[in-house]
Amino acid sequence: MTVLDVVAAENKTIVKPLEGKVAIVTGGSRGIGAAIARELADKGAHVAINYQSRSDAADEVIKDIEENEGSAIAVKADVSNSQDIADLIEEVKNKYGKIDILVNNAGITRDRTFRRLSEEEWNEVINVNLNSVYNTTSAVINHMLEQKSGRVINISSIIGQAGGFGQTNYAAAKAGMIGFTKSLALETARNGITVNAVCPGFIGTEMVQAMPEDVLSKVVAKVPMQRLGTPEEIAEAVVFLAQADYITGQTINVNGGLYM
Ligand code: NAP
Numbered sequence: 001m002t003v004l005d006v007v008a009a010e011n012k013t014i015v016k017p018l019e020g021k022v023a024i025v026t027g028g029s030r031g032i033g034a035a036i037a038r039e040l041a042d043k044g045a046h047v048a049i050n051y052q053s054r055s056d057a058a059d060e061v062i063k064d065i066e067e068n069e070g071s072a073i074a075v076k077a078d079v080s081n082s083q084d085i086a087d088l089i090e091e092v093k094n095k096y097g098k099i100d101i102l103v104n105n106a107g108i109t110r111d112r113t114f115r116r117l118s119e120e121e122w123n124e125v126i127n128v129n130l131n132s133v134y135n136t137t138s139a140v141i142n143h144m145l146e147q148k149s150g151r152v153i154n155i156s157s158i159i160g161q162a163g164g165f166g167q168t169n170y171a172a173a174k175a176g177m178i179g180f181t182k183s184l185a186l187e188t189a190r191n192g193i194t195v196n197a198v199c200p201g202f203i204g205t206e207m208v209q210a211m212p213e214d215v216l217s218k219v220v221a222k223v224p225m226q227r228l229g230t231p232e233e234i235a236e237a238v239v240f241l242a243q244a245d246y247i248t249g250q251t252i253n254v255n256g257g258l259y260m
Helices: 003-010 031-042 055-067 082-096 119-147 158-162 168-191 213-222 231-243
Strands: 022-025 046-051 071-076 101-104 150-155 193-200 251-254
Touching: 022 031, 022 082, 031 046, 031 055, 031 071, 031 101, 031 150, 031 231, 046 055, 046 082, 055 071, 071 082, 082 119, 101 119, 119 150, 119 168, 119 193, 150 168, 150 231, 158 168, 158 193, 158 251, 168 193, 193 231, 231 251
Parallel strands: 022 046, 022 101, 046 071, 101 150, 150 193, 193 251
Antiparallel strands: none
16 A cells, blocks of 8 residues: 555545556456556556457456456457557547557567577567567557657566576567667657566566476575565556656566566
């Protein structure tokens, strides 16, 4: 609970700092994206939850949000497909009339040492994790420039900063997101748009739970805080950036001290 929440509770009014804002969360149906969607909705935003295949998971997040008196819709789209994304953006604009916050969260891993990595595995990860950021951002940026406000928040990774064994494809995509973030931040700062990245460390989602148990326990042992992060801890950083006016081009590390 933030100080604002406490003050609001004491005054018996509910302050919703993102009231009336419209947010899109790619890959918002599971893991970190689902936590981001819930948290944005909790702060008052209308949230479009993008997913690719698991509509049941997206529906579950919407149910939670609605039970909490929030507002959300689910939109199926493959982030690596520019036409799907153009359609998604149109659907959200038609429904809510604007877009204020874009969270580029959808991502996959296809881990393999570079010698064994296929061209298909390389391309798949670059397309879903990095070309997706081009697809979504290019589809909303003119709209944000016209309204002279916007937040683009890219979920990168500690692996994009420190590298990862068997993760050349993933590290390249995630490092690419950071360079993209800084460059677009420079180009749009004077137009009321902020562009930032969040770099999670190891977070307890299906993506990380897919790691072999012995590898995962070695990773956790290296984390100064000695535990995995939670999706909610990433969502807190996103909601903070969604409200911050004077922060742009930054990379916020949420990693338990694993990379400083
Ligand atoms: P996750 O649990 O595997 O969830 C992935 C989400 O992305 C799902 O909602 C999935 O939807 C969606 N998705 C995958 N491919 C998609 C596509 N082509 N088009 C649209 N949606 C797609 O992953 P996570 O752990 O929450 O990770 C979320 C983000 O954080 C990723 O970018 C990841 O790289 C990054 N990250 C995660 C960690 C970690 O420790 N977990 C650490 C650093 C960074 P469907 O279920 O419908 O396919």
